[in-house]
Structures are given as C-alpha cells and as structure tokens.
Amino acid sequence: MLIPDPKTLMSEAAFRFVNESHKLLIGDRWLDAQSGATVDVIDPGTGRVIAKVPAADSADVDLAVAAAREAFDNGPWSRMTASARGKLIWQFADLIEANARSLAEVESLDTGRALYECQIVDVPGSVEMLRYMAGWASKINGETMNVAMPCDFHTYTVREAVGVVAIIVPWNYPLELAVWRMAPALAAGCTIILKPAEQTPLNAIRLGQLAQECGFPPGVINVVTGYGETAGAALSAHMDVDAISFTGSTETGRLIVKAAAGNMKRVFLELGGKSPAIVFADADLTAAIPGVAGSIFFSAGQVCTAGSRLLVHASIFDRVVAGVAEIAATMTLGHGLAAGTQLGPLVSSDQMDRVSGYLDAGRRDGVTIVTGGHRVGTEGYYMQPTVITNTSAQMSIYREEVFGPVLCAVPFDDDDMDRVAAMANDTVYGLHASIWTQNLRLAHMMARKVKAGNVCINTHNFFDPAFPMGGYKQSGWGRASGFQAIEHYTEVKGVVAKL
Incomplete structure (x- = not known):
C-alpha cells in the first residue's frame, strides 16, 4: 500500500495550522505548560510526529479552572442575556462552517479517519449541534406548581447554570464530541475547560482559536492539552470544578467517578459499548x-x-x-x-x-x-x-x-x-x-x-442534536443531546413565597 506524503494533501490553511507552535488557552492567553513538557502528535497514517502540544499538569489545570471560575462568577458571560448567549453560540457555528475544509483535514490527519467521514459527519454535526443548542439558550425555563400545604404560597422553580464544567473527550471524534459536549454547557451558561485526548489534540486548540475569534469572553472556553493521568486526573478531582463530562472507556469512567467524589461534582459519562x-x-x-x-x-x-x-x-x-x-x-x-x-x-x-x-x-x-x-x-x-x-x-x-x-x-x-x-x-x-x-x-x-x-x-x-444519546448499564450516565443534555448542565432551584 503506497502511503502519500500528507503535506501534499492538505490545504494551505490546514498545513499552516498544523505547523504552528501550539499552546494552552487559559483565559485570554495562549501559554506553554509551566513545566515546558510537550506531547508528540502522531499521524496514524504514517506513524510520524506531525506536531507537539503542551503537556499540562495540575499547575496548568489550576490556572484554567481559576480562569473559568472568574469568568463564571464575575465575568460578562453570566450577565449576558440568554438570547445574546444563543447568538454568540450560533456565530461560533457559522465560523466552524466557514472553516469546514481545514477542520475536516486536521481531523482526518489527527485521527487517521477518512476525510470524507470528517466532511459528512464531524463538521456538519458540530455545526448543527451548536445551532440546535443556541436555540435552547433562551428557552431554559422553570415552572410554577400547585402545592398541598394550607395557606397561600407562590411556588416556582428556576434553572441555573451548574458552573464550571470540565469536558474530557476521546480520540475517535475529537472535534464533534468536543462540540457536542460544549454546546449544551454553553447554552446553559456554564464556563468550560476542554481537555482533548493526548493522541488527538489539534482541533481542540483550533476550536479555542475560533472561540476567541468569535468573541467569547475570556475564560468561558479554555483548552488544556496533556495526558489523562495528569491533566485529566487533575480536572476530575479539582474542588472548584462543578461538573465533569467524560467520553471514553468504562475503565477510565470508573476512575473519574472516584475522583469526582471529593466535592460531589456532577458527572456525565458516555462510555463503552458492545452493540x-x-x-x-x-x-x-x-x-x-x-x-x-x-x-x-x-x-x-x-x-x-x-x-x-x-x-x-x-x-x-x-x-x-x-x-x-x-x-x-x-x-x-x-x-x-x-x-x-x-x-x-x-x-x-x-x-x-x-x-x-x-x-x-x-x-x-x-x-x-x-x-x-x-x-x-x-x-x-x-x-x-x-x-x-x-x-x-x-x-x-x-x-x-x-x-x-x-x-x-x-x-x-x-x-x-x-x-x-x-x-x-x-x-x-x-x-x-x-x-x-x-x-x-x-x-x-x-x-x-x-x-x-x-x-x-x-x-x-x-x-x-434533538435525539437523546446515552447508555444503560456500564455504558454511562446521562444523555448528550436533546433538552436532556441541557438538564445535565443546570441546577433546579425551588422558590416558595408565603403570600
């Protein structure tokens, strides 16, 4: 089987991005890992190194979580109207669509998957999920209810963003799964730390660039590359992370559940299958x-x-x-x-x-x-x-x-x-x-x-995007799409007033 030089098959935009100096996105800054360590990115089609990305550890995770916390607690994101938030998410979709060719090429190079797959599934699937969830941003409502207690009470619920969300995605669909986990969290009003698999980190970094270009406030979307046992473990156990979304193996999912118990953070898991x-x-x-x-x-x-x-x-x-x-x-x-x-x-x-x-x-x-x-x-x-x-x-x-x-x-x-x-x-x-x-x-x-x-x-x-995706038994907890995904990233607060 003759294997061509991938450099000759990429567009100029994809080639230029792959050959950039890649860094972590923390707040509004692009940074090297504090240790200076890097991870080799390998083209599965040739077995050769095509790029290097920072190997973040707990110190870098602390910075990313602090940026996400500041953006959630004190930044403009939490004060933004739901419709404005939805509009920004829609603009993010437009920007991904405008860069469809290069994103598909980077995804193919990073994962080894056929380019046509990335063109018909990954990029359009990402765009449609963002647009679907952009519509939900202004439709996250509570409800009123009639209670059995005597006297006059006004009772109602509100849905509030859960807070800082760590999103850990696997190497098989790094672009689409990142977007599918980010979109409902953003629509709900959360801030994000995205951690891609060490094997396929490139499009996560590119998403960070596009998020900045789109105009998301600093700290709303952070990108931390590195190994699961260091950066991933630090995110899972971090006491200032309110929820974690993990897609990957059932074995790693069990470890994340144990790590998340420290502050009882909410956990969403999409795990293995034998369908x-x-x-x-x-x-x-x-x-x-x-x-x-x-x-x-x-x-x-x-x-x-x-x-x-x-x-x-x-x-x-x-x-x-x-x-x-x-x-x-x-x-x-x-x-x-x-x-x-x-x-x-x-x-x-x-x-x-x-x-x-x-x-x-x-x-x-x-x-x-x-x-x-x-x-x-x-x-x-x-x-x-x-x-x-x-x-x-x-x-x-x-x-x-x-x-x-x-x-x-x-x-x-x-x-x-x-x-x-x-x-x-x-x-x-x-x-x-x-x-x-x-x-x-x-x-x-x-x-x-x-x-x-x-x-x-x-x-x-x-x-x-409208069809709930998730598993029974050891295939995970929660649903990744539909309004059920919004529910995962919100807390329900009950309010009662005696009239």
Missing part, C-alpha cells in the same frame, strides 16, 4: 447487509456505538455473513487524506496492539476468520476489516469492546423475542442497538426488550 445488530429472517437484505457493514467498519470500528455483535436468524446467516465479508474484503484502505480511502488506520500503535491482541485471543479460542484479521504494512496502523464466526459468549473478542473493525457474527434459530433479546442483552454494556426487520410489530416489541439507550430500526449509528 448488537439483530437481523431477522424477513429483513430487507439489500439494506441490512450494507447497514451492518457500515455499523462496524465506519471509522475503522473505533466508534462507541459500533455494531460489533451481529445476531442473524439461522435461515439467512450464511447470506448475511457472506455479504458483509464481501464488503469488508473490497474496502479501500489508505491514508485518511488520500483520495478514495474508505477505511483509514487505527489511531495509534497502542490501539493496533489492542485490536491485534483480541484477534490473537480469538484465534487461540478457535474462532473462524471469514475475512481480514491482519495488519497491513509496517508504516502507519492499518488493520484489515474483519468478520468472525464460531464465537461464544465466553470469548473476550465477543464480550469485550475491541474498538476496531472486527465483527463477531452469531446465528439464532429461535423466533421467541424474549430469547433473542436475552442474547442481545448478554453484555455489561447498553449503549446502542439495531433491529433489522420489515415486521413493524416485531421491530417495536424488540425495541422495548433491548436494554440500550438508543435502539435503531433498519438503521444503525443514528445521531441528531
């Missing part, structure tokens, strides 16, 4: 087969909602598996910025080792690899899209989140919905699921039985 795609005998296979393939191979399977467990009625099992395997075997692997790339590399050497380790364990356990299963080349972190059969519920590759382009296919020959649902629910996770059938009664009855925060019928990986 089932359930294909019934009557499914339209012209839609189900490419739908299932897209659910696991989009973004090289590095998606928390990826349909990594395929449950198929035995009567069509071979047809579905063969169809998905054919799609997998014909996908074009390549550098994310290269024309024609359908599947980019995994994000890092560590992720390559993780996915390869699960595949090795699967081989030892006796799985059948229908297609794929191997690394491609030695430059960059490319993994073949893989389809596996002959798995069991006890195998790690079937039970645990691989977070790679690996699909485990299992047949079922039982038309009893309870038993099929039991197969789908046999996981500690409960983030996403899809049901493929032309029987509307079956579809909606199964949707009731599947224990997941989102259940899709005849589609998978559905996201929209």
Whole structure:
C-alpha cells in the first residue's frame, strides 16, 4: 500500500495550522505548560510526529479552572442575556462552517479517519449541534406548581447554570464530541475547560482559536492539552470544578467517578459499548447487509456505538455473513487524506496492539476468520476489516469492546423475542442497538426488550442534536443531546413565597 506524503494533501490553511507552535488557552492567553513538557502528535497514517502540544499538569489545570471560575462568577458571560448567549453560540457555528475544509483535514490527519467521514459527519454535526443548542439558550425555563400545604404560597422553580464544567473527550471524534459536549454547557451558561485526548489534540486548540475569534469572553472556553493521568486526573478531582463530562472507556469512567467524589461534582459519562445488530429472517437484505457493514467498519470500528455483535436468524446467516465479508474484503484502505480511502488506520500503535491482541485471543479460542484479521504494512496502523464466526459468549473478542473493525457474527434459530433479546442483552454494556426487520410489530416489541439507550430500526449509528444519546448499564450516565443534555448542565432551584 503506497502511503502519500500528507503535506501534499492538505490545504494551505490546514498545513499552516498544523505547523504552528501550539499552546494552552487559559483565559485570554495562549501559554506553554509551566513545566515546558510537550506531547508528540502522531499521524496514524504514517506513524510520524506531525506536531507537539503542551503537556499540562495540575499547575496548568489550576490556572484554567481559576480562569473559568472568574469568568463564571464575575465575568460578562453570566450577565449576558440568554438570547445574546444563543447568538454568540450560533456565530461560533457559522465560523466552524466557514472553516469546514481545514477542520475536516486536521481531523482526518489527527485521527487517521477518512476525510470524507470528517466532511459528512464531524463538521456538519458540530455545526448543527451548536445551532440546535443556541436555540435552547433562551428557552431554559422553570415552572410554577400547585402545592398541598394550607395557606397561600407562590411556588416556582428556576434553572441555573451548574458552573464550571470540565469536558474530557476521546480520540475517535475529537472535534464533534468536543462540540457536542460544549454546546449544551454553553447554552446553559456554564464556563468550560476542554481537555482533548493526548493522541488527538489539534482541533481542540483550533476550536479555542475560533472561540476567541468569535468573541467569547475570556475564560468561558479554555483548552488544556496533556495526558489523562495528569491533566485529566487533575480536572476530575479539582474542588472548584462543578461538573465533569467524560467520553471514553468504562475503565477510565470508573476512575473519574472516584475522583469526582471529593466535592460531589456532577458527572456525565458516555462510555463503552458492545452493540448488537439483530437481523431477522424477513429483513430487507439489500439494506441490512450494507447497514451492518457500515455499523462496524465506519471509522475503522473505533466508534462507541459500533455494531460489533451481529445476531442473524439461522435461515439467512450464511447470506448475511457472506455479504458483509464481501464488503469488508473490497474496502479501500489508505491514508485518511488520500483520495478514495474508505477505511483509514487505527489511531495509534497502542490501539493496533489492542485490536491485534483480541484477534490473537480469538484465534487461540478457535474462532473462524471469514475475512481480514491482519495488519497491513509496517508504516502507519492499518488493520484489515474483519468478520468472525464460531464465537461464544465466553470469548473476550465477543464480550469485550475491541474498538476496531472486527465483527463477531452469531446465528439464532429461535423466533421467541424474549430469547433473542436475552442474547442481545448478554453484555455489561447498553449503549446502542439495531433491529433489522420489515415486521413493524416485531421491530417495536424488540425495541422495548433491548436494554440500550438508543435502539435503531433498519438503521444503525443514528445521531441528531434533538435525539437523546446515552447508555444503560456500564455504558454511562446521562444523555448528550436533546433538552436532556441541557438538564445535565443546570441546577433546579425551588422558590416558595408565603403570600
């Protein structure tokens, strides 16, 4: 596989940004880490260092939190009208849209994902979320109620911003997930410290630049780059952070919950998944087969909602598996910025080792690899899209989140919905699921039985700013979109007056 020089594939704006001297945004200042330490940013498509960013630690976090606290307690942000705040958020969306090409290129270079994905998902998804939440800014209301107590009382509630919010986002969708967590917090009136994953920090810094250009008051949006075990841990435990939003692994989520207990800060978590795609005998296979393939191979399977467990009625099992395997075997692997790339590399050497380790364990356990299963080349972190059969519920590759382009296919020959649902629910996770059938009664009855925060019928990986996104069980707490996200970043205050 020929890997091009990414420098020749970027626009001038993206190239210029990547090659800047990158710093932390704290208040209205761009600063190096006080220690002077930096983190190498690596292009997953080549394995080469493309930039360096500051490696913040607790001292830098203290400065960022102090800036956010000052902006919330005493700055113009808290005195701004809700409509003015919404207008500023809308202008932020406009500025992101105006820089769509370079943002998509930086996202592709940073994550390894195919450029077309970043162009059709990440940038427009970010813009639409900001515009949706901008509209909510002026519609966050309390309510009045009738109480049972005797005498005359006037009782009502108000919703107030929770305060300073730390937002820690993962490396798979660093731009879009940052915006999706920022937008409701900003609409509610909170101030933010954004901490991107150390593997993919570039567009977080670019968001900070655009926020300044847009005119957000100093301290409303701060950006702190660095490692999870230092900067992330310091934010999670900080006594002056009022809420934390974390997207990532369930293991790290547990650590954040423990750290947040110090001041009982509010915690929102979107964690891991092992999502089932359930294909019934009557499914339209012209839609189900490419739908299932897209659910696991989009973004090289590095998606928390990826349909990594395929449950198929035995009567069509071979047809579905063969169809998905054919799609997998014909996908074009390549550098994310290269024309024609359908599947980019995994994000890092560590992720390559993780996915390869699960595949090795699967081989030892006796799985059948229908297609794929191997690394491609030695430059960059490319993994073949893989389809596996002959798995069991006890195998790690079937039970645990691989977070790679690996699909485990299992047949079922039982038309009893309870038993099929039991197969789908046999996981500690409960983030996403899809049901493929032309029987509307079956579809909606199964949707009731599947224990997941989102259940899709005849589609998978559905996201929209108005559609609540979040998980059951060990897939997390709270919802990331819809008005439910606004609720997460507000406190409800009850007020009573005796008349």
